[in-house]
Amino acid sequence: MAQCPSGGRAGTAVNHPPLAADHVDAPHREFALGDLKLESGDTILGYRQSYVTHGALNAERSNAVLICASLSGTHHRLDFLIGAGKALDPAHWFVIATDPIGNGLSTSPSNSAAQPGMRFPRFALRDMVEAQHRLLREHLGIERLHAVVGASMGGMQALQWAVSHPALMDRIVAMTPMAKTSPWAVLVTEASRSCLMADPAWTGDGFSAEPERGRRAFVAVMSALATKTPAALAPLGDRDGALRWFDGVLAQQRALAVDPHDYLYQSWAYEAHDVGSGDGFGGDTEAALRSVRAKALVLCPPEDLFNPAAAGRAAATAMPGARFVEIPSAQGHQAATSLMAEDAAFLNRTIAAFLA
Numbered sequence: 001m002a003q004c005p006s007g008g009r010a011g012t013a014v015n016h017p018p019l020a021a022d023h024v025d026a027p028h029r030e031f032a033l034g035d036l037k038l039e040s041g042d043t044i045l046g047y048r049q050s051y052v053t054h055g056a057l058n059a060e061r062s063n064a065v066l067i068c069a070s071l072s073g074t075h076h077r078l079d080f081l082i083g084a085g086k087a088l089d090p091a092h093w094f095v096i097a098t099d100p101i102g103n104g105l106s107t108s109p110s111n112s113a114a115q116p117g118m119r120f121p122r123f124a125l126r127d128m129v130e131a132q133h134r135l136l137r138e139h140l141g142i143e144r145l146h147a148v149v150g151a152s153m154g155g156m157q158a159l160q161w162a163v164s165h166p167a168l169m170d171r172i173v174a175m176t177p178m179a180k181t182s183p184w185a186v187l188v189t190e191a192s193r194s195c196l197m198a199d200p201a202w203t204g205d206g207f208s209a210e211p212e213r214g215r216r217a218f219v220a221v222m223s224a225l226a227t228k229t230p231a232a233l234a235p236l237g238d239r240d241g242a243l244r245w246f247d248g249v250l251a252q253q254r255a256l257a258v259d260p261h262d263y264l265y266q267s268w269a270y271e272a273h274d275v276g277s278g279d280g281f282g283g284d285t286e287a288a289l290r291s292v293r294a295k296a297l298v299l300c301p302p303e304d305l306f307n308p309a310a311a312g313r314a315a316a317t318a319m320p321g322a323r324f325v326e327i328p329s330a331q332g333h334q335a336a337t338s339l340m341a342e343d344a345a346f347l348n349r350t351i352a353a354f355l356a
Helices: 125-140 153-164 183-197 212-225 230-236 239-256 260-271 285-290 309-318 332-336 341-355
Strands: 029-037 043-054 064-068 094-098 145-151 169-175 295-300 323-326
Touching: 029 125, 043 125, 064 125, 064 153, 094 125, 125 153, 125 260, 145 153, 145 341, 153 169, 153 260, 153 285, 153 295, 169 341, 183 212, 183 260, 212 239, 212 260, 230 239, 285 309, 295 309, 295 341, 309 323, 332 341
Parallel strands: 064 094, 064 145, 145 169, 169 295, 295 323
Antiparallel strands: 029 043, 043 094
């Protein structure tokens, strides 16, 4: 495994997924929050919040942008938006890219000494937001954000930020989000977990080894069927082309080695999410969205087989002053990535104009 340079603590090194060609490397940092009380009443012991930064905070402390990562994603998830002339140009913005609870870099089932594996407490997306809020307030001394930006589960966190802390940011950018996880997405995550847990390595109380066969089925569901579209895969041509492509994707995903315990816990948080179930809204999702004060940009492709585009459009409709933009892409859920250069260019142009 590649390792990020030591950041927040002298001598700290963390297991880090291999750096890809489009990743923007930066010193890895950690903030020790201590025990993190969860909304369930449980506690994550000795919680450490992982993050990296790009750029510098200006004299007015008005240029901070928070990035929230996706399901199984890391602080590199939106690196295609970071760089000279891009939407999040470090010459202009102070970018704080965070790792959510349970992604293997922040405290997770895979790296917790006190609560390893299935001893880890269940957490929610609001707990991810609370950990990020404490990072900003207690460690970085940031009281206000220009924007919160995320895609997929990161976009869901951006919506939650705007509901939970309506006065703390000017804008949010939510790509392929849901304000409340749809029944379709619930069943996608259930299918993906079932793939992993059908492997002989699943003991009923954790994984005794890497779930080799389960991983293949998991990647088929999550990296091919749920996050692509028939149109996106049509250029593969025929059966042989499709299977060669899949073998390549499988090899890539095995190299990333996302811990299966981490995925279980993050997916449980993902499927249970509803911005209306916290902050005193009594389960009223639309009321929670109507409370948003930040200007919002919601971006979705015309077809998304994981987070239905209708969910993003509905969230934009409910938020006062929000703008919905369709990403002109056939890539489905993966439209909000650097997979296709034209999609990345469109997102950089659109988001840069919104943040300006």
